[in-house]
Amino acid sequence: MADYNTMELMICTAARELEDGASIVVGTGAPNAAAMLAQKAHSPNLVILFEAGGAAPLIPEMPISVGDSRTTWKALMASGMCEIMETCCRGMIDYTFLGGAQIDMYGNLNSTRIGPDHQKPKVRFPGSGGANDLASFCWRMLVMTPQDSKRFAEKCQFVTSPGWLTGGDSRAKSGLPRGAGPYKIITNMAVMDFEPESKRMRIIAVNPGYSEKDVQANCGFELLKAKQIVENKPPTARELSILRDEIDPYRYVIGR
Amino acid sequence: MADYNTMELMICTAARELEDGASIVVGTGAPNAAAMLAQKAHSPNLVILFEAGGAAPLIPEMPISVGDSRTTWKALMASGMCEIMETCCRGMIDYTFLGGAQIDMYGNLNSTRIGPDHQKPKVRFPGSGGANDLASFCWRMLVMTPQDSKRFAEKCQFVTSPGWLTGGDSRAKSGLPRGAGPYKIITNMAVMDFEPESKRMRIIAVNPGYSEKDVQANCGFELLKAKQIVENKPPTARELSILRDEIDPYRYVIGR
Amino acid sequence: MESIEQGIGKIFTDPDPDNARAFFRTKSRKLESKVMSVKEAVEKFVHDGDYLTLGGFGANRVPIAVAHEIVRQGRKKMGFAGHTSTHDFQILCAGEVFNRVDVAYIVGLEARGLSPNARRYMESGKVEVSEWTNYSLSVRFKAAAAGVSFYPARNMMGTDTFKYSGAKIIECPFTGTRYVAQPALYPDVSAIHVHEADIYGNCRARGITVSDFDVARASKRLIITCERLIANDEIRRDPSYTVIPYWCVDAVCEVPYGSYPGNMYAEYFSDEEHIREWMKTEEDPVEFKKFLEKNIYSCKDHFEYIEKNGGINKLLKLRDKEFMFVKARD
């Protein structure tokens, strides 16, 4: 039953985090696929929202943009950016998925630039978009990302979106809404959470075929390790069939 | 041609202040009648708005409430209170009409209470409603009111809505939007404006049949007098016929 | 942040956004039927001592059935947002439901005059007041809807309205402009009447919106009454017109003519005859008691109230009046 690729594994792992009755703001691609999978597999009451205004659509196929018509297809509401972000800020949204070019041990994310000169960067990325907002407001931030030691960086060259900032109680002191923050990091190799006191990233599960050592070897900083590290469960046949047949038949995401 | 009552005179006088292409937020009753008259008589492009959300209706008959369906009859927009008030605050609204139980020499208005104990007033009036907001935001505040020395008070027992506050540059210093304030006070006896430096109320015109002395005798504070005090022009036959036949055929307002 | 000046009025609700977040975290996001009677909704969601907001504009698109039911069930010691509250205020005063009010516009019924009973109640000393303005209350709801503890506005400065409010004056960190900081108002419970809702609480409304969409979002608990229940499919047919999403809503009550004797945009005009009778009767406390017994306490529900005051025939006339059909003049 190893007949799945790492993208499929990450999506299935991520989907399992989303319990019935929860709410989530997602982007395009893998996060969207994970939310759709959760909804179809085990959480029919998962409410999916998009930052540009779409709320609770019956998503008919993968959106290309978080503002395209797929995000409002038979939706319950087509609204605006303030509506969605303020629903998050009021505390009504449980989850969000984010990503970036770099992530550090506290879950801070860089999606802005590489290079030291801000006005003339070596590489310019899109910037925050809604990521900083969602990372600030949603109760639990999830990240789905391939694991390599450049991406898992000792220090982000630019902190676009807040994780636990510099760890400990630094996020609580920053003024960001109380109790929200990074929750789990899902990679091709492992699942990480954050140790409650130091807020440092910690391995809690490894994927079939990988060891803790592999994970650490592909990480630019020292990872903490949970007392018990479990082996992550592979996708089930049902999950895979929903994902392949219903959600992404053209393999836009799982074919990557 | 003295075939008109003082309410009709006040409404016609007020209507003449409203030039074509201006915008105004009005309430019910006489102010509404004045705005409708201006629109029908000489200012077809006068835009009339209501604080509850109605914008540019073709008002079919006198509204009972600034939120009733007459305020959105064939209107250009049915919106909300923030929409209207913020249109005012952005500086898009030229005029508003206000009133109150008391007005002082700086055009401050009391529509909140009589009696010294705020928690147990002798007489409780409605309070600000939108009056304080409109007095703060609209460029020119107009007042239409019967003239008597109790109403034109030395000091308002409660300043609900701002006029020129304590005169001089006190309003500019208060933080209220620059350049807005009371403009003209139209009574059954006279028309007053405000002397530019002291911001004290000043007679600029008297109505047919009244003298400056009558006006002062019916005012609880000393009125300034313009260099030239003119006699206010009586309503024209055309104004009266529009007012009586088209605007208020049931004499709800002009029959008072 | 230091404030330059502050009012002496009380703030009756907690503006803290983290406390509000902790509450909203627990609020259901499930798509499940919330249809119930007004009686049930008030029993379940309106408690003695709660801070209450009623949607609409005094006698326009107001949740009258809920206001009557609150009086009928004898709720007391509530807080209330007097945000151009006119006929609804009259009803709550009749039941002496509240003992503290954020005042923007109370006691009056606009062009109709002042309510004698509401004045008596407000002059009795039984009710604690803080003064605000219509826009201030709108902004306070808007701030709460945005999940923050205040928004700045340029009104109220220099007046006693400010002095008797719970607001504070601050300066813009960019321009030095002075503002009144308006503290967020998160009501414990609100009721809003709309044209259409589905069983989950997704709502559509037409005509003026006042501050209702912000009130809906700011409120911890929300009762929706609607002229008509509609199918969820109809909501999904075009989501552009949903103005309140279901996750804000705790109860959905189908109450046709639910704004009666108030006006409902594109449905029916206000029953001015009945409102006049109400105001007239208030002049005599003994008569008014009988009037309330007839129109509220002895009524099973909103429909019995309507039937006692002309029933469907009256409402057809009010429909004619709303659309200005010629016979409306009869």
Place this chain on the structure above:
Amino acid sequence: MESIEQGIGKIFTDPDPDNARAFFRTKSRKLESKVMSVKEAVEKFVHDGDYLTLGGFGANRVPIAVAHEIVRQGRKKMGFAGHTSTHDFQILCAGEVFNRVDVAYIVGLEARGLSPNARRYMESGKVEVSEWTNYSLSVRFKAAAAGVSFYPARNMMGTDTFKYSGAKIIECPFTGTRYVAQPALYPDVSAIHVHEADIYGNCRARGITVSDFDVARASKRLIITCERLIANDEIRRDPSYTVIPYWCVDAVCEVPYGSYPGNMYAEYFSDEEHIREWMKTEEDPVEFKKFLEKNIYSCKDHFEYIEKNGGINKLLKLRDKEFMFVKARD
């Protein structure tokens, strides 16, 4: 008011509400026809050096005809709000139209990848940037629409996004909660594409609204492009659906398919083939120059551009795709 901390980024526009009021005082409130061509509208209302905002969401309900015309007329040294700006950003970069940008989301085209030419331009050092977020820019427009100089929000704190922004950190005078004060953004000129407008500029739109209604109110000058002109009577038939009132508007241009190659809710889907071609061609600056010559500089108007890329037949296919008709898969 002292701020606790402040970003080092520039604020490219004046947040002062009294200066904005002085401008808006002079803006016409007359109900007069504003119908003109996109060419005229850009000539009249878009000037070198102006700060520009484009409505919609990157490649959804975007005023593409205006973006092309700005490039065609060679506007330079503009400021720009990169508020999830994707394909529209690509177009403006192609013309090197701006030299300063408030960044929320730029350079990328969401799931489609990054624009090579936009990256080159943004990495060239020719463009000054301040960093913000999508919500920050939304709040900055919302504050301007409300006629104030800032609104507080709970994002950005603790990050470099804040550090490279023009925002400041303040504390709530009621709760002590920390906020990022977001300075109001009053654009000199904006363009918004809507479904329907009358000749005066009263607009209707469906689907997602992003921040467009606030942008419309915040902007000193506003160009509306619409899929269809509709009669003023139709606006007045039910004013509940007017989302932008005419007094915000300076020009009304009827541009069916005006969001092409972007998506227009309930009208047509995006032309992904053409957008892919655009991105691919950008890889080679020489090829890209030819591509721009063909698709922008040599085109008389938006329709010529559409005709060169498949014309009405292509648009019928995109309509099928929008509605997910079976043949859309062909």
